[in-house]
Amino acid sequence: MRKVAVITPGSFVIPSARSSSVERVIxxxxxxxxxxxxxxxxxxxxxxxxxKGYVHGVPCIRLPAASYHKSLVRGLTSWRPEVVEVNNRPFILQKLKARLPGVKMVLNLHSNTFIRPPSLKPGQFEAALGQADCIIVNSRYLKQFIEAGFRRMPPExxxxxxxxxPEDFTPRFTPAVEALRGLQLAQRGWEGKKILLFVGRLIPEKxxxxxxxxxxxxxxVHPDVHVLIIGSAGYSSDRETAYVRRLKQIxxxxxxxxTFQPYVPFPALVHWYTLGDVxxxxxxxxxxxxxxxxEAMATALPIVAAAAGGIPEVVEDGVSGLLVPPESLPWGLVAPINxxxxxxxxxxxxxxxxxxxxxxxxxxxxxxxRWAQLMQRV
Structure with a gap:
């Protein structure tokens, strides 16, 4: 079988309940x-x-954080994969490309954080991303963002x-789930409340x-509403940042x-989704x-979201949720939520x-x- 090395950013361990979404996707x-x-x-x-361990049956090689890049080169040189997929770090791909000639390099981008300032200066964009034989993105929005940064033809x-x-989630609106949900709300003092749910990092971009x-x-309009905000500023720590303190102040x-609920690891987070109404x-x-x-859709929750980035590719306006123009925030949220x-x-x-x-x-x-098919043909 074709040998494929999957490179995590090296910021968090895998598997871990308190790692980033990149590790979770992998x-x-x-x-x-x-x-x-x-x-x-x-x-x-x-x-x-x-x-050396395993992630659901796949060998996982764990390297020292202090010498991550050097250790990667040594490990890959020894194993000799045909394809290397680097997740979310174009500068790692650049270093590996120079040291592993002949190996196909795939860049899997989960966001545009590391391909824009301050991570990449404008003049570095094409040089960094152009090293990839192929780029994987999770939305058409991100594809268009990358294409706009190239003056010449970008990689595929x-x-x-x-x-x-789906089997990890319990959809709402079944008698058994509604009964259990009622008990959980009563235990928290939210009996009869309509729950607005937010899940994510507590950072301005969210x-x-x-x-x-x-x-x-x-x-x-709805005095019986209650907002449940689940998350912390970071994945691995619940420390309060200036933004979190501002949130609590306003x-x-x-x-x-x-109610502010600190970061909940994913397996346990599933049960919190069922508490939501919107x-x-x-x-x-x-x-x-x-x-x-x-994840909200897997729980059969309707969504009110900003029509921003790749969200309109996921949430169908008027079908599975209601989309709000980003420029109308915050007041644009009021009418669809009500x-x-x-x-x-x-x-x-x-x-x-x-x-x-x-x-x-x-x-x-x-x-x-789709990922396996791409790894076979790149």
């Missing part, structure tokens, strides 16, 4: 392709993890949408402040209507995909539409099949 997708490819994952070490760019494992700023207009006038995703225009959208909170049948129908779309189009096995 953990979900790569093992599903191990019947067709000879794959090794390369990452950094962590406390309690052996230097393939869109591979992300997904979920737009949490927009929800808080729009809340008075929602309370005026939330003081509406504090009885808001998912709110007010991200900035830099949101490449928004994995929380498909509409959904006031119409249970609409919430149920949009949730059902999102669930069907998720099963049809956004599944990890589909993502993995």
């Amino acid at each position: 953990e979900q997708v790569v093992p599903l392709a191990r019947q067709d490819l000879d794959i090794r994952i390369y990452g950094t070490g962590g406390r309690g993890l052996s230097l 760019i393939i869109v591979n949408h992300l997904g979920v494992r 737009g949490v402040h927009h929800i808080i700023e729009a809340l008075p207009g929602i309370i005026a 939330a003081r006038p509406v504090a009885p209507w808001i 998912m709110v995703v007010p991200s900035s225009t830099r949101e490449a995909f928004g994995l929380v959208n498909v 509409r959904l909170l006031g119409d249970e049948s609409l919430r149920a129908s949009m949730g059902a539409a999102g669930l069907a779309r998720c099963h049809r189009q956004f599944r990890w096995d589909l993502t993995a099949a």
Whole structure:
């Protein structure tokens, strides 16, 4: 079988409940392709993890963080893969390309964070990305962003949408789930509340402040609303940043209507999704995909989201959710949220539409099949 090395950014260990979405995508997708490819994952070490382990059956080589790049070159030179996929770090691909002539290099970009200033200066863009034999992105938005940065013909760019494992999620609007949900809400003192759910990092780009700023207009119509904000500023720490402190400060006038829940690791996060009535995703225009959208859809939650970045590729406006022009935030959130909170049948129908779309189009096995096919032909 074709030998493929998958290179993580080296910022977090894999597998880990407190790693970034990049590691989580790799953990979900790569093992599903191990019947067709000879794959090794390369990452950094962590406390309690052996230097060589397995991620759902795929060998995982853990290297010292302090010498990650040098150790990568040594390991890859020894194993001699035919394809190297570098995730989210074009400068790592540049270094490996120079040291491993003849090896096909694939750059898998999960966002545009590391291909824009300050990570890449404008003059470095083409030199860094042009080294790739192929580029994988998770949305057409990200593909168009890359194409706009090239003055000459870019490498081949393939869109591979992300997904979920539907069996990991419990859809709303079934009698058993509704009964259990009612008990959980009562235990938290939220009995009879309509729950607006936000899941994600507490950083400005995710737009949490927009929800808080729009809340008075929602309370005026639905005083029984409650906002559940799940997340922290970082993946591996719950420390408060200046932005998190600002969020809590602007939330003081509406504090009885808001709960901040620190970062919840993914397996446990599934149960929190079922508490929601409406998912709110007010991200900035830099949101490449928004994995929380498909996770909400897998739970049959309707979504109110900014029509930003790659989100319109996931959420069908008027079908599985309601999209808001980014320039209308925060006040643009008020009317669609009030509409959904006031119409249970609409919430149920949009949730059902999102669930069907998720099963049809956004599944990890589909993502993995496309990825394996690309690794075979690159």
